Amino acid sequence: MTTRSTELLRVVHSRPGVTRADAARLLGVGTGAATELVTKLSKAELLAQAPAAPSGTRGRPTTVLLPHPGGPLVLAAAITHESWRIDVVELGGTTAASRTGRHAGSDWPAVRTAVAAAIQDLLRGYAHRPRAIGVSVPGTVRSLRLQAANAGWHDADLTELWPGAEVFVAGNDATLAAAAESHRGAAAQATVALHLRIDAGLGGAVVEHGRPVIGAHGAAGEFGHMPFGDPAVPCPCGAHGCWGSAVDGTALARHLGDPTPRDPVTYARRVIAVARTAVARTAVAHTAGTRDSITRAPGTANAEATSADRPDRSTRSRQDLAGLPPPDPTDALDAVRAAGTALGRGMAGLVNALDVDLITLGGLGADLLDTVPEQIHDAYRRGLMMIHRDTPPPVLRATLADEDGPVAGAAEEAWAALLPTLT
Ligand SMILES: [Zn+2]
Structure with missing residues (x-):
């Protein structure tokens, strides 16, 4: 009885507003047993019932099951x-x-x-x-x-x-x-899904049949600390060459010669936003029939300053970062492309190792995918073993917002x- 009560609560949790009749079917119990369970859980202030919209079919009117307004x-x-x-x-x-x-x-x-x-x-x-x-x-x-x-x-x-x-x-x-x-997003249909999320560093999880693989002690998924990055770069974790430090805001700052940002996520968003202006400019230049490359054409935003005119970004302290002018769009795009390439290479390594059928990208990973999809996909495909090349696991933006x-x-x-x- 208790197990069935818990099961009924699980059904209502995953499908709030489910009809009592459908809940009975999902539980594999008769309508009488379902009514008894619902009555019991309503008295315990766990569930509430409301009249269901008429279904137009014969049979006793059913009710929809909702959380109790005074419930847990x-x-x-x-x-x-x-x-x-x-x-x-x-x-x-x-x-x-x-x-x-x-x-x-x-x-x-x-x-x-x-x-x-x-x-x-x-x-x-x-x-x-x-x-x-x-x-x-x-x-x-x-x-x-x-x-x-x-x-x-x-x-x-x-x-x-x-x-x-x-x-x-x-x-x-x-x-x-x-x-x-x-449970509820882009990987809902996947058997084995890999989710990667870039924030300050990179983390993720392999989710198999809906359950994350958390490891023996709950610490699995530290993909950002695999040595897919530059071996010369130290990571706060104590290792060198961590993948996370090649794809996050600290990577962009190194590329641009800025000091390590105290707030690497906000910093990265700012650089990616500037890089997008360069992407847009490329698209315009391409449409106009000019060379399909980013040039420092005079008269374009932010491009007038020569390197001698620009402030020496690397000597600013962390606290002064907010006062830095935005990076040159071309430089920002170079930095974001490098991060995208590092992201794609690592994803290929994980697909080779784990044989997942889908990758979702969250956090700044989704922003990178929107901004430099070619760099990510090129590096991804180049890193995949032959057996995965014909049908590379799709790389999707995570559905749930960051x-x-x-x-x-x-x-x-x-x-x-x-x-x-x-x-
Ligand atoms: Zn590390």
């Missing part, structure tokens, strides 16, 4: 290098409320304090209906302790975000985004852990 909720928190967000999520996945904050560059205690305060505020606001929390973090999680070398957060105890939480789950942001993408994937995955994990405890 989960909190889904996504902490990035720059910001945090906490969603209050109903059964069925609807977000009832959201809180956000920014913390660029803060140490862990400051971030923890801000997030913990927001959680307590939401618990009061929702009369302690939230029963579980899922936390997405930009690092590796073992035993609910976080290592995020890129952010300078070491061995942080995540449970301090909500001491005494009944159900507490946490995971790497890219892994959670991958799980969400396979800011939604990790938090959606965190909510799903929290619900998955909470549901069996409710009945």
Whole structure:
């Protein structure tokens, strides 16, 4: 009975508004048993019923099953290098409320304090209906302790975000985004999908039959720390030549001679946006029948300054970055192309190793795919073994928005852990 109750809650969670009749079919139980289950779960304030629209077919009118208005909720928190967000999520996945904050560059205690305060505020606001929390973090999680070398957060105890939480789950942001993408996004039909997400560094997950492969200790998916990058470049993780440092904002900064940006994601977005103006210019030049290459033609935006006129970008301190003029569009495009090539090469290596049937790109990876698709695809195809060349696994933009994937995955994990405890 309890298992069936949990199964019914799972059905309503994945298809809120499902009719009682359809839920009975999905569970493989008769209408009488389904009615009994629904009555029980309604009394427990877990489900509510509403009249279904007339179907036009014969038979007893059915009802649709919805989350109970006073029922349990989960909190889904996504902490990035720059910001945090906490969603209050109903059964069925609807977000009832959201809180956000920014913390660029803060140490862990400051971030923890801000997030913990927001959680307590939401618990009061929702009369302690939230029963579980899922936390997405930009690092590796073992035993609910976080290592995020890129952010300078070491061995942080995540449970301090909500001491005494009944159900507490946490995971790497890219892994959670991958799980969400396979549940509700572009990889929903894939058997074995690879999701890669570029933020500050690169992470991802292989999702097999809907479940992310998380490894023996939950730390799998650190694809960004495979040595596909420049062996001369040190990574905050302690290794050299990490792939992530060849594709993210720090890679673009090195290419442009800028100091390491304190906020590599915002920096990368800015450079990619400038690179797009050069792409647009190429398209215009191509249309006009001129050479299909980027030239520093006089009179085009930002191209008048010679190198002698330009400020010496590399001597600026990190704090001064905001004051830097935007890079030359041609230089920006060169930098973005180099990152795209590094991304494509690594993807080929992963396809050769893992034999996935689809790749989704999230975060800055999706922006790179939009901006320099030729460089990514060329490097990807060149790196593929012959056996994959005829039908290379498609490379798709992730469907869930950057800011939604990790938090959606965190909510799903929290619900998955909470549901069996409710009945
Ligand atoms: Zn590394």
